[in-house]
Amino acid sequence: MTHLRFLQPLFAALLLACSLPALAAYDIGQLMNDLSRNKGGRAKFVEKKFLAVLDKPLVATGEMTYTAPDRLEKRTMTPKPETMLLEKDSLTLEREKQKLTINLASQPEALAFIDSIRGTLSGNRAALERNYGLHLSGSAEKWTLTLLPSDQKIASLVQRITVSGNRGQVRQIEYLQADGDRSLLAIEPVTTP
Amino acid sequence: MNRPALRAFAIWLLAMLAGAAIVVNSRFAADMSFFLPAKPTAEQQVLVDQIKEGVVSRLLMVGIAGGDSSQRARVSRALRQQLAVDRQFVSVQNGETASIAAERDVLLKYRYLLSPAVEPARFSVDGLRTAIADSVDRLTSPAAMLLKPYLTSDPTGELYALLSRLDAGAQPESRDGVWSSRDGKRAMLLIQTRALGSDTDGQFAAIQTIERAFAEAAGGEKVDGLSLQLSGPGRFAVQARATIQGDVTRLSLISTLAIVAVLFAVYRSLRLMTLGLMPVLSGALAGVVAVSLVHGTVFGITVGFGSALIGEAVDYSIYYFVQSGRLGAAGWRERFWPTVRLGVMTSIFGFGALLFSGFPGLSQLGLYSLAGVFTAALVTRYLLPPLAGEAHRLPDLSHFGRRLEQAIAALAALRLPALLLTVASLGYLASERSELWHPNISLLSTVTAAEAEVDAGLRADLAAPDSRYLVVVHGRDREAALQAAEQAGAALDALVAEGVIGGYDSPACFLPSIATQVARQASLPDADTLRQRLAEAQVDSPLAAGKLTPFIEAVQAARDGSPLTRAGLEGSALALVVDSLLIERPQGWSILLPLRPAGAGAALEIPSVRVREALAGRDALFIDMKGEFDTLYASYMQEAMQLSLAGLLAIVLLLGATLRSLRRLAAVMLPLVAAVVMVIAGLHAQGQSLHLLHLVGMLLIVAVGSNYALFFDRLAHADQPEPSTLASMAVANLTTAIGFGTLALSKVPVLNAIGVTVGPGAILALLLSAIFVRGRGQGR
Numbered sequence: 001m002t003h004l005r006f007l008q009p010l011f012a013a014l015l016l017a018c019s020l021p022a023l024a025a026y027d028i029g030q031l032m033n034d035l036s037r038n039k040g041g042r043a044k045f046v047e048k049k050f051l052a053v054l055d056k057p058l059v060a061t062g063e064m065t066y067t068a069p070d071r072l073e074k075r076t077m078t079p080k081p082e083t084m085l086l087e088k089d090s091l092t093l094e095r096e097k098q099k100l101t102i103n104l105a106s107q108p109e110a111l112a113f114i115d116s117i118r119g120t121l122s123g124n125r126a127a128l129e130r131n132y133g134l135h136l137s138g139s140a141e142k143w144t145l146t147l148l149p150s151d152q153k154i155a156s157l158v159q160r161i162t163v164s165g166n167r168g169q170v171r172q173i174e175y176l177q178a179d180g181d182r183s184l185l186a187i188e189p190v191t192t193p
Numbered sequence: 194m195n196r197p198a199l200r201a202f203a204i205w206l207l208a209m210l211a212g213a214a215i216v217v218n219s220r221f222a223a224d225m226s227f228f229l230p231a232k233p234t235a236e237q238q239v240l241v242d243q244i245k246e247g248v249v250s251r252l253l254m255v256g257i258a259g260g261d262s263s264q265r266a267r268v269s270r271a272l273r274q275q276l277a278v279d280r281q282f283v284s285v286q287n288g289e290t291a292s293i294a295a296e297r298d299v300l301l302k303y304r305y306l307l308s309p310a311v312e313p314a315r316f317s318v319d320g321l322r323t324a325i326a327d328s329v330d331r332l333t334s335p336a337a338m339l340l341k342p343y344l345t346s347d348p349t350g351e352l353y354a355l356l357s358r359l360d361a362g363a364q365p366e367s368r369d370g371v372w373s374s375r376d377g378k379r380a381m382l383l384i385q386t387r388a389l390g391s392d393t394d395g396q397f398a399a400i401q402t403i404e405r406a407f408a409e410a411a412g413g414e415k416v417d418g419l420s421l422q423l424s425g426p427g428r429f430a431v432q433a434r435a436t437i438q439g440d441v442t443r444l445s446l447i448s449t450l451a452i453v454a455v456l457f458a459v460y461r462s463l464r465l466m467t468l469g470l471m472p473v474l475s476g477a478l479a480g481v482v483a484v485s486l487v488h489g490t491v492f493g494i495t496v497g498f499g500s501a502l503i504g505e506a507v508d509y510s511i512y513y514f515v516q517s518g519r520l521g522a523a524g525w526r527e528r529f530w531p532t533v534r535l536g537v538m539t540s541i542f543g544f545g546a547l548l549f550s551g552f553p554g555l556s557q558l559g560l561y562s563l564a565g566v567f568t569a570a571l572v573t574r575y576l577l578p579p580l581a582g583e584a585h586r587l588p589d590l591s592h593f594g595r596r597l598e599q600a601i602a603a604l605a606a607l608r609l610p611a612l613l614l615t616v617a618s619l620g621y622l623a624s625e626r627s628e629l630w631h632p633n634i635s636l637l638s639t640v641t642a643a644e645a646e647v648d649a650g651l652r653a654d655l656a657a658p659d660s661r662y663l664v665v666v667h668g669r670d671r672e673a674a675l676q677a678a679e680q681a682g683a684a685l686d687a688l689v690a691e692g693v694i695g696g697y698d699s700p701a702c703f704l705p706s707i708a709t710q711v712a713r714q715a716s717l718p719d720a721d722t723l724r725q726r727l728a729e730a731q732v733d734s735p736l737a738a739g740k741l742t743p744f745i746e747a748v749q750a751a752r753d754g755s756p757l758t759r760a761g762l763e764g765s766a767l768a769l770v771v772d773s774l775l776i777e778r779p780q781g782w783s784i785l786l787p788l789r790p791a792g793a794g795a796a797l798e799i800p801s802v803r804v805r806e807a808l809a810g811r812d813a814l815f816i817d818m819k820g821e822f823d824t825l826y827a828s829y830m831q832e833a834m835q836l837s838l839a840g841l842l843a844i845v846l847l848l849g850a851t852l853r854s855l856r857r858l859a860a861v862m863l864p865l866v867a868a869v870v871m872v873i874a875g876l877h878a879q880g881q882s883l884h885l886l887h888l889v890g891m892l893l894i895v896a897v898g899s900n901y902a903l904f905f906d907r908l909a910h911a912d913q914p915e916p917s918t919l920a921s922m923a924v925a926n927l928t929t930a931i932g933f934g935t936l937a938l939s940k941v942p943v944l945n946a947i948g949v950t951v952g953p954g955a956i957l958a959l960l961l962s963a964i965f966v967r968g969r970g971q972g973r
Contacts (some may be wrong), residue, residue, distance in 0.1 A: 049333065053344055056735040060333035079330045089367075095334065157338075181341070 035123030038168035198579035219485035223434035223493035227554035250390025253425040254651035259418035265380035266369035271410035288372030295765040304351040305751035322730035324349035346743035374654040396427030424648040437493035448500035476506040476569035483564035504932015506569030508925035515921035522578035536900035543896020546840025594916025618874035634826035662788040674782035675706035864961035890950025898958025
């Protein structure tokens with residue numbers, strides 16, 4: 001509706017900065033190569049959020065489905081059902097009968113943030129290096145990729161993203177937010193078809 | 194010039210000067226009010242107000258095409274930067290993420306007065322426990338980042354509740370940080386002008402400013418092929434005015450030149466030609482003066498009708514000069530004037546019927562033509578004889594007249610075919626009668642198909658609103674109106690919950706009535722009570738009560754603070770929303786609640802019956818703008834039918850009373866009715882969508898064509914041959930056909946429809962009158 005359209009940026013801006021899962025190498029090139037061969041699949045996830053303001057961590061569980069190269073669906077089952085769908089440049093959130101679609105192209109900072117997930121999952125090194133400095137440690141069987149934002153605007157949202165996994169499969173993503181709060185996303189693939 | 198002539202001329206000149214003075218001081222308009230009802234119902238009044246001053250009528254949609262995506266985005270930004278500071282525009286949006294700090298601050302500051310969730314139960318121990326648990330749960334969402342900073346000051350999630358109530362609606366696509374079309378080939382902007390939709394000058398200036406700013410911004414890009422597309426009600430109004438103004442000049446010029454050429458060919462005298470134009474000039478002036486005095490505003494379309502009036506008004510002087518050649522003025526007055534007078538009166542009856550129309554444009558056309566024809570006839574009768582004198586010598590037309598007589602004799606052979614054609618046309622119309630008349634008022638609009646397509650394209654790409662559905666409430670002051678809006682809102686909330694409508698907007702969302710705000714304040718506990726309840730509610734929560742001091746302070750501040758007023762919204766875009774929906778009128782305040790259909794996509798409808806049921810008993814008006822337009826047009830159409838029939842009846846009665854013979858009446862009417870039937874059948878067969886003005890054209894064929902039929906009636910009953918009568922009729926018919934035919938060249942549908950109907954209709958009326966006329970003496 002017209003009169004309220006101007007408020008959209010508000011909504012969208014407030015929604016940015018959400019936590020999203022990602023995938024990652026030994027030699028970055030090899031890792032990217034392995035990641036890009038992963039054409040997708042289904043996985044269970046457990047996400048723990050450690051917030052300074054809360055006495056206990058928050059735990060959310062559910063399932064996520066990745067379809068290469070740019071479709072990621074995250075279905076939270078507990079504590080409240082919620083669906084997040086990232087498809088190309090659009091991010092859709094559905095919760096309690098409410099549906100919100102955000103066009104990421106209109107939000108360059110959000111896009112850069114989303115690119116950290118998308119770039120990792122699809123093994124797109126160029127996309128990742130556009131906004132992050134990449135550091136890889138470990139072996140092919142157990143690697144850890146650290147993403148450090150090179151852009152100040154992104155750094156104001158997230159300090160560090162740490163992705164770990166084996167070969168082309170991402171197993172865990174840790175977000176360290178700018179304010180020190182942290183979230184840990186553990187991913188358990190459900191039989192790769 | 195002798196003394197009576199001089200005196201008559203002096204009076205005429207004075208009258209003309211006085212008329213010219215009135216015309217110079219008249220207000221001319223070329224806007225939608227031509228079509229808007231003179232005596233609107235309450236629903237129609239809303240429609241009229243929306244068209245004249247509503248927000249939607251002030252929206253301009255802009256597309257930037259050509260170049261590449263980043264060039265378009267830069268031009269879009271430059272355009273917004275330049276226009277946003279211009280006083281001519283209320284808002285300029287292009288999808289750039291603007292600072293929304295002002296809006297967020299207002300919503301946050303007044304959250305306990307604005308949130309519909311604020312009720313006593315929400316601040317009980319159970320209410321707090323549930324609300325805060327929900328907020329904590331929400332932190333697991335990907336949207337957590339937006340909520341986390343407010344958790345300790347707004348643990349019950351009022352800001353979230355307020356934001357949830359805002360409907361984001363459809364949003365345009367984005368490329369390079371600005372709005373783009375769905376295909377990504379143009380950048381899009383949505384601009385709201387300060388000038389009202391009815392302020393065509395203001396809209397014109399605003400559009401020019403946008404075009405200049407674009408030229409400047411595009412020039413900076415140093416690429417060819419960047420182009421601007423702009424549409425919206427304001428653009429249509431500006432274009433309509435230009436079209437009408439262009440047509441008025443062009444058509445009057447064509448019609449005048451053609452008629453001057455005909456007159457000169459016939460008269461071969463500059464003096465007679467000038468004299469012959471006097472009634473025309475007088476009539477045209479008198480028409481504008483009459484309209485100006487009666488209506489206050491003269492529509493451009495009315496003036497455009499002048500080219501037809503010229504063709505009609507010149508007839509009388511043609512009759513006079515051609516027919517009086519042998520008889521002299523006195524003889525003409527005695528022998529021909531009664532017939533001319535009868536013709537004038539049928540024309541006046543025809544145009545006069547339109548005076549009673551509730552369609553202001555039609556009523557003006559009627560008054561303009563009536564005053565024009567009447568004046569032209571008067572000037573012919575009383576001014577031309579003394580001015581022309583007895584000694585006007587025309588080239589002898591009787592030879593021409595005799596040729597015509599022979600032609601008419603030959604035309605008699607066509608009687609049977611003409612009759613058959615009439616019957617066939619009648620049968621065709623009868624079989625097509627259900628789809629003869631087009632039910633849509635859009636046919637009368639000057640917007641071309643190409644312009645409508647550009648508009649629809651931009652509208653779809655911007656997901657711009659059309660505000661088709663509105664609920665309107667009233668109150669004697671702002672507070673009463675806001676309370677009425679809240680009550681209507683409660684009924685609408687139920688419809689939203691049932692899925693009957695998708696949602697609605699209300700200024701009461703951002704500016705609740707004082708009564709509601711006071712009730713919400715009363716729901717808030719004092720600091721000590723709240724602290725105790727929180728301690729109890731948060732025992733098992735991960736969010737300890739001890740961390741919620743900012744919450745307790747905020748509730749205390751809201752409890753003690755003064756209510757939010759319009760001034761509190763100043764500086765935020767929320768003020769814009771409230772102002773556009775809250776309207777002060779001399780008799781009180783009105784509030785508009787635009788409704789959205791349920792579901793997504795274009796062309797969705799809202800079941801009017803359900804909304805009316807839900808609002809029954811409340812002082813709220815539900816309006817479907819499209820439905821109102823359709824109803825309005827249907828009522829115009831029905832009224833035009835009745836008026837046309839009344840006009841026809843008046844003409845028949847007048848002719849019957851004068852002719853005093855049913856047979857003669859039938860003989861006069863037959864060719865007129867046949868002409869009408871053939872023209873309408875012909876237009877329909879050609880695939881023309883017939884509308885109200887074609888209907889009016891039918892009446893005018895009868896009103897104008899009766900002149901010829903009457904002269905043929907004369908011929909049939911004359912004692913001696915009158916070749917000059919035939920010659921004058923042929924010339925007069927030619928000028929009339931030129932006058933109305935010129936209208937057929939118009940791009941304004943109102944004028945075009947009359948032109949394509951009456952132009953051919955006048956010629957057919959003459960031809961058919963000639964075909965059906967009984968030879969001299971046969972009628973006795």
